[in-house]
Amino acid sequence: MTEINNEILQKMMERALWLSTLSTTKTYPNPKVGAVIFDDSGKIVSEGFTQEYGGDHAEASALRKTGFAANGLNMAVTLEPCNHFGKTPPCSEAVLKAGIKRVFIAKREENPKAQNGAAFLTEHGVEVRFCEEFAGKTEEINRFFFKGIRENLPWITVKTATSADGFITKKIGEKTLITGDPAQIYVHGLRSSHMAIAVGAGTVNIDDPLLTVRRIQGFDPQPVIFSKTLNLDINSKILKRDPIIFTVSGEQEKLETLGELGCKVEVMEKDFRIIDTLRLLFGKYRINSLLVEGGAKLIGSFLSEGTVDEFQILRSKAVFGGGVALFDTIGLEIFKRNYELKEKRELDCDLLEILRKIK
Ligand SMILES: NC(=O)c1ccc[n+]([C@@H]2O[C@H](COP(=O)([O-])OP(=O)(O)OC[C@H]3O[C@@H](n4cnc5c(N)ncnc54)[C@H](OP(=O)(O)O)[C@@H]3O)[C@@H](O)[C@H]2O)c1
Numbered sequence: 001m002t003e004i005n006n007e008i009l010q011k012m013m014e015r016a017l018w019l020s021t022l023s024t025t026k027t028y029p030n031p032k033v034g035a036v037i038f039d040d041s042g043k044i045v046s047e048g049f050t051q052e053y054g055g056d057h058a059e060a061s062a063l064r065k066t067g068f069a070a071n072g073l074n075m076a077v078t079l080e081p082c083n084h085f086g087k088t089p090p091c092s093e094a095v096l097k098a099g100i101k102r103v104f105i106a107k108r109e110e111n112p113k114a115q116n117g118a119a120f121l122t123e124h125g126v127e128v129r130f131c132e133e134f135a136g137k138t139e140e141i142n143r144f145f146f147k148g149i150r151e152n153l154p155w156i157t158v159k160t161a162t163s164a165d166g167f168i169t170k171k172i173g174e175k176t177l178i179t180g181d182p183a184q185i186y187v188h189g190l191r192s193s194h195m196a197i198a199v200g201a202g203t204v205n206i207d208d209p210l211l212t213v214r215r216i217q218g219f220d221p222q223p224v225i226f227s228k229t230l231n232l233d234i235n236s237k238i239l240k241r242d243p244i245i246f247t248v249s250g251e252q253e254k255l256e257t258l259g260e261l262g263c264k265v266e267v268m269e270k271d272f273r274i275i276d277t278l279r280l281l282f283g284k285y286r287i288n289s290l291l292v293e294g295g296a297k298l299i300g301s302f303l304s305e306g307t308v309d310e311f312q313i314l315r316s317k318a319v320f321g322g323g324v325a326l327f328d329t330i331g332l333e334i335f336k337r338n339y340e341l342k343e344k345r346e347l348d349c350d351l352l353e354i355l356r357k358i359k
Pocket of ligand 1 (some may be wrong): 159167171201299
């Protein structure tokens with residue numbers, strides 16, 4: 001067999017990684033995967049990525065375009081082909097049957113149910129090579145998926161807009177528009193990349209947000225509201241979007257009214273913790289990623305329990321000199337100690353800072 005030159009392999013893997021980013025939140029519980037079928041000279045014959053759950057995995061999506069016939073061709077795929085019957089047949093078998101002679105894989109499958117695709121292919125005479133140098137990028141694209149597999153918890157991103165001096169609103173009890181248009185479009189992209197979005201009762205009552213994806217094409221995340229008392233403005237727009245509400249209130253009248261509106265109210269133990277709600281979101285509602293959009297009290301609750309994986313802070317140049325601070329003294333201390341800067345980028349006149357939890 002002729003060797004694939006490194007430059008071609010690099011290109012095919014980069015292409016497969018890019019394809020994997022086209023998968024949406026609807027692929028879950030499947031990971032986001034990209035696959036490229038190519039000949040020895042590096043000519044791309046077909047490509048695909050994971051479709052909505054129940055649809056084709058990346059390998060099948062690419063093979064479908066060749067009529068599941070790819071004799072003597074190569075495949076670059078970002079995750080080890082699955083080896084089990086789920087909603088669809090095993091990709092390992094489809095790859096073998098199509099006649100693919102060589103498979104290049106960026107990352108090993110960790111899901112015990114789907115493992116051993118590479119071993120199956122090797123046993124049946126297909127050459128398999130792991131390209132570990134691309135494993136990190138696959139992990140990053142699938143960080144929500146892998147957190148779910150490893151910890152049975154959703155990935156938590158906190159997104160917040162602040163003034164240069166760290167306030168999320170100018171005056172207590174009021175909404176302040178902080179960032180410019182590019183930052184707002186960016187936030188809609190963030191929303192569409194997460195399965196759910198959370199706010200506290202304060203934000204519901206003051207901002208009356210919809211929390212939908214409007215500035216770009218994408219799926220709306222499932223709204224989640226935290227309110228111990230259920231003192232929610234019953235006319236709030238978000239209540240018409242069938243939110244999940246975490247409360248400790250036993251007030252029947254309120255519970256019935258919210259139920260009639262279509263809200264899924266979870267009445268928790270009096271001393272419940274954020275982690276209990278995250279277990280429910282992951283286990284019962286099958287949510288693997290949650291974007292927390294505020295306000296300060298809710299963010300403080302998530303932060304103090306160590307549940308936040310990533311902060312995305314959009315900082316404007318404006319100085320407020322007062323208002324609702326993003327962090328209180330203890331929160332600021334926890335934040336400084338546990339998070340490190342991963343990326344910094346200008347979005348027109350605003351600054352985006354992405355910080356990750358230090359492992
Ligand atoms: N700049 C931004 O990015 C941004 C984003 C969002 C909001 N805001 C601003 O922030 C302000 C509101 O902030 P806020 O801190 O007052 O409101 P908030 O955090 O949205 O809501 C506070 C309420 O959320 C509930 N809550 C918080 N932690 C909870 C927990 N662990 N368990 C259960 N319920 C919990 C409580 O409701 P109960 O009282 O019912 O128990 C609490 O009173 C508004 O002015 C809004 O405009 C700014």
